[in-house]
Amino acid sequence: MSAPVLTAGAVRELSFGQAINEALRQAMRRDPTVIVMGEDIAGAAGRAHLGLVDAWGGPLRATRGLIQEFGPERIIDTPISEMAFVGAAVGAAMTGLRPVVEIMFVDLIGCCYDQIANQAAKMHYMMGGKIRLPLVIRTAYGTHDFERSYGGGAAAQHSQTLYAILAHVPGLKVVVPSSAYNAKGLTLAAIADDGPVVVLEHKFLGGVAKGPVPEEEYTLPIGRAEIVRHGRDVTLCGIGRMTHVCLAAAELLAAEEIDAEVVDVLTLAPLDEGTICESVARTHRLVVVDEDTPTASMARDIAARVADRAFDWLDAPIRTVTAPEAPVPFAAVLERLYVPKAAQVAAVARELVG
Amino acid sequence: MTQQVALSLYRRVVLIREFEERLKLLVERGVPVGAVHYYTGQEAVAAAVCEALAPSDWIASTHRGHGHCLAKGVDPKPMMAELYGKATGTNRGKGGSMHITDISLGVLGVNPIVGMGVPHAVGAALSARVRGADEIAVAFFGEGATSMGVVHESMNLAAIWKLPVVFVCENNGYAQATPVEYAVAADRISDRAAAYRMPGETVDGQDVRAVYAAASAAVERARAGGGPSLIECMTYRYYGHHQGDDPLRYRTAAEQTAARERDCVRRAREWLLADGYADESTVVAIEDEIRRRIDEAVDFAEASPLPAAHELLTDVYVPEAR
Numbered sequence: 001m002s003a004p005v006l007t008a009g010a011v012r013e014l015s016f017g018q019a020i021n022e023a024l025r026q027a028m029r030r031d032p033t034v035i036v037m038g039e040d041i042a043g044a045a046g047r048a049h050l051g052l053v054d055a056w057g058g059p060l061r062a063t064r065g066l067i068q069e070f071g072p073e074r075i076i077d078t079p080i081s082e083m084a085f086v087g088a089a090v091g092a093a094m095t096g097l098r099p100v101v102e103i104m105f106v107d108l109i110g111c112c113y114d115q116i117a118n119q120a121a122k123m124h125y126m127m128g129g130k131i132r133l134p135l136v137i138r139t140a141y142g143t144h145d146f147e148r149s150y151g152g153g154a155a156a157q158h159s160q161t162l163y164a165i166l167a168h169v170p171g172l173k174v175v176v177p178s179s180a181y182n183a184k185g186l187t188l189a190a191i192a193d194d195g196p197v198v199v200l201e202h203k204f205l206g207g208v209a210k211g212p213v214p215e216e217e218y219t220l221p222i223g224r225a226e227i228v229r230h231g232r233d234v235t236l237c238g239i240g241r242m243t244h245v246c247l248a249a250a251e252l253l254a255a256e257e258i259d260a261e262v263v264d265v266l267t268l269a270p271l272d273e274g275t276i277c278e279s280v281a282r283t284h285r286l287v288v289v290d291e292d293t294p295t296a297s298m299a300r301d302i303a304a305r306v307a308d309r310a311f312d313w314l315d316a317p318i319r320t321v322t323a324p325e326a327p328v329p330f331a332a333v334l335e336r337l338y339v340p341k342a343a344q345v346a347a348v349a350r351e352l353v354g
Numbered sequence: 355m356t357q358q359v360a361l362s363l364y365r366r367v368v369l370i371r372e373f374e375e376r377l378k379l380l381v382e383r384g385v386p387v388g389a390v391h392y393y394t395g396q397e398a399v400a401a402a403v404c405e406a407l408a409p410s411d412w413i414a415s416t417h418r419g420h421g422h423c424l425a426k427g428v429d430p431k432p433m434m435a436e437l438y439g440k441a442t443g444t445n446r447g448k449g450g451s452m453h454i455t456d457i458s459l460g461v462l463g464v465n466p467i468v469g470m471g472v473p474h475a476v477g478a479a480l481s482a483r484v485r486g487a488d489e490i491a492v493a494f495f496g497e498g499a500t501s502m503g504v505v506h507e508s509m510n511l512a513a514i515w516k517l518p519v520v521f522v523c524e525n526n527g528y529a530q531a532t533p534v535e536y537a538v539a540a541d542r543i544s545d546r547a548a549a550y551r552m553p554g555e556t557v558d559g560q561d562v563r564a565v566y567a568a569a570s571a572a573v574e575r576a577r578a579g580g581g582p583s584l585i586e587c588m589t590y591r592y593y594g595h596h597q598g599d600d601p602l603r604y605r606t607a608a609e610q611t612a613a614r615e616r617d618c619v620r621r622a623r624e625w626l627l628a629d630g631y632a633d634e635s636t637v638v639a640i641e642d643e644i645r646r647r648i649d650e651a652v653d654f655a656e657a658s659p660l661p662a663a664h665e666l667l668t669d670v671y672v673p674e675a676r
Binding site for chain 2: 094099
C-alpha cells in the first residue's frame with residue numbers, strides 16, 4: 001500500500017476534506033476495528049426524523065456521509081467531553097480497536113491534553129513496549145489572511161497553530177498534511193500506525209490543496225519531508241498551509257531570478273532532519289516559515305537542528321518567519337497582519353541571497 | 355457463596371496484604387523502589403471486585419494500584435521486579451509502581467494522574483461492544499478523583515452509551531491529606547450515580563463479602579446489557595499517602611485504630627472459620643503458600659538484571675507490527 005505514481009486520467013480531483021473522508025471510508029471498509037469518534041462528526045446522531053443522515057459531518061465535513069455507510073456503532077457522536085472521549089479512545093486503542101478521534105479544533109487540546117501527552121504518548125514506553133495503541137487524533141488548526149470579508153475570523157481561541165506542544169511530547173507522531181493527495185496518504189498511514197498519531201488539518205487550505213487523488217488506498221511515510229519545488233539559491237521550509245505560502249514566495253523570487261527550493265515538512269515528529277539538511281547543503285540558505293508563535297516553536301526547533309547539523313553548509317544566517325508573539329486577533333485587518341505571507345517570506349529570502 | 359469463591363477471596367486479600375507489608379519492610383530497609391502508595395487496609399475492594407470478574411474483563415487502576423494488579427492476577431515476581439526497576443519487571447523497568455500493567459491480564463494500567471484511568475475503562479467497554487466481545491470493564495478510583503471532571507464525563511459517556519462499566523470508588527477518606535468531607539459536596543459519593551441515571555450503592559469496603567455481593571450484582575447487570583453502575587466502598591488506608599508520608603500529621607491515632615479494628619483480612623479469616631468454609635490448617639496453608647510466593651518474588655527481583663543502557667531509547671514509538 002505504498003504511494004502510487006500519479007498518472008494523467010487515472011485520478012479525480014478532490015478537496016482536502018474529501019480526501020480525508022475517502023481515507024476514513026476506505027480504512028473503515030477494510031478494517032472493522034476502525035471507529036470514528038468526536039463532537040458532531042455525524043451531527044444530530046440518532047434523531048429519528050433524520051434517520052442516519054448526518055446533519056454536520058465535522059468542521060471540515062471530513063466525516064460527512066460516514067454514518068450512513070457505517071452506522072452509529074462505528075461513527076460515534078460524542079458529547080462535549082474531550083477529556084473523556086479522548087480517554088475512551090485511548091482505552092479502546094489498548095483493547096483492540098483503531099479509533100480515529102476528532103478534536104474539533106486544536107485550540108481545545110487543553111481540555112484533553114493529559115490524555116494525549118501523559119496517557120496516549122507515553123503508554124507504550126511506560127509499559128515496556130508491551131502494548132499497541134493505534135490511535136489517530138485529527139484536529140483542525142490555523143489562521144487566514146483572506147483579503148475580503150473576515151480573515152479566519154475566529155479570534156484567539158479558535159485559530160491557533162498549537163502543534164509544537166504536541167510535537168514536543170516523546171511518543172507522539174505529529175503530521176501536518178498540505179494537500180488532498182498527502183492528506184489521504186498520511187491519514188491512511190496514521191490509521192495503519194500502531195501508535196498514537198496526531199493529524200493537524202488546516203481549516204483554510206481551500207483551492208490550493210485541491211488536486212488529483214488516486215482512488216485506491218495508499219500510504220505516505222510518516223517522518224518524511226518532501227521537496228515540492230527544486231531550486232539552487234535558498235531553501236524555504238514550510239509546514240501545512242505555509243508550504244503554499246513558501247511556493248507563492250518562490251514564484252515572487254523567480255521573477256527576480258532567485259531560484260528557491262521549497263521543502264514541505266509534513267511530519268513534525270519525528271522530524272525528517274535529513275531532507276531539510278540535504279536541501280540546505282545544496283542551497284546554503286534557509287528560511288523556515290511557521291504559522292505558530294515563535295517561542296519554543298517548530299520554526300526555531302528546525303533552525304536549531306539545522307544549525308547543529310549543517311552549520312558548515314550555511315552561507316547566511318538561518319531566518320524564521322512566524323506569527324508574532326501575540327494571540328490571534330479577531331479583526332480581519334489585524335489577522336491579515338498576523339499571518340505570515342509570501343511577500344514577507346520573499347523579502348527575508350532576498351536578504352539572505354543578496 | 356461457594357467454598358471455591360470464599361477461599362479465592364481470602365487468597366486475594368492475603369496476597370495483597372503480604373505483598374504490601376513485605377514491600378514496606380523493603381522500603382524501610384532502604385531498597386530503592388521509587389515512589390510507592392501502599393494499598394494496605396483496602397484489600398477487600400480489589401480482591402472482591404476482581405473475584406467477580408472474568409479473566410477477559412478489563413480494569414483501570416489508580417496510583418494506589420498494587421492491590422488491583424495482584425487481584426487481577428498479575429504475577430508478584432515481575433511486579434516486585436518492576437518496583438526494583440529491573441529488566442524482568444512487568445514494564446521492563448520503565449514504569450515502576452505508578453505504571454504497573456499486564457495488558458494480557460486485562461490491566462489497562464495503574465494510573466497516577468488522578469482520575470485519568472477512568473475513561474480508559476469506558477473505552478475498553480466501548481471496544482468490547484464494537485468487537486462483539488463479552489467483556490466488561492471496571493474503573494477503580496479514589497474519592498479524591500471524584501472531584502475530577504474526567505470522572506464525571508466518563509460516567510456520562512458510559513451512561514448515554516449504556517456501556518458495561520462498573521465504577522468502583524474506594525473512599526478511604528483522604529486525598530493525600532485532604533479529607534473527603536472538605537473536598538466533596540455530597541453526603542455519599544454513590545449519590546453521584548443518580549446524576550447519570552445509574553444505580554449507586556455504598557458498601558462496607560472493609561468487608562470482602564459486602565464488596566463481593568455489590569460487585570457481582572453490578573458485573574452481572576453490566577454483562578446483561580443493563581449499563582453502568584457505581585459502587586462506593588468505604589475503606590481506609592493504613593499508612594500515609596505514599597511511603598514518606600506520616601498520616602498522623604492529619605489523622606488521629608484513634609481514627610486509625612478504629613479502622614484497624616475493622617481489618618478486612620482478619621474479618622475474612624474469622625468468617626471463613628466461623629462459617630465452615632475452611633479450618634485453621636487450610637487457612638494457615640494458604641497464608642504460608644502466599645508468604646512463600648512473596649519470598650520468591652523478592653528473590654526474583656533481587657537476582658534480576660537492571661535494564662541495559664540502550665533501553666533508554668527503545669519503545670518511544672510503537673514499532674510496526676511484526
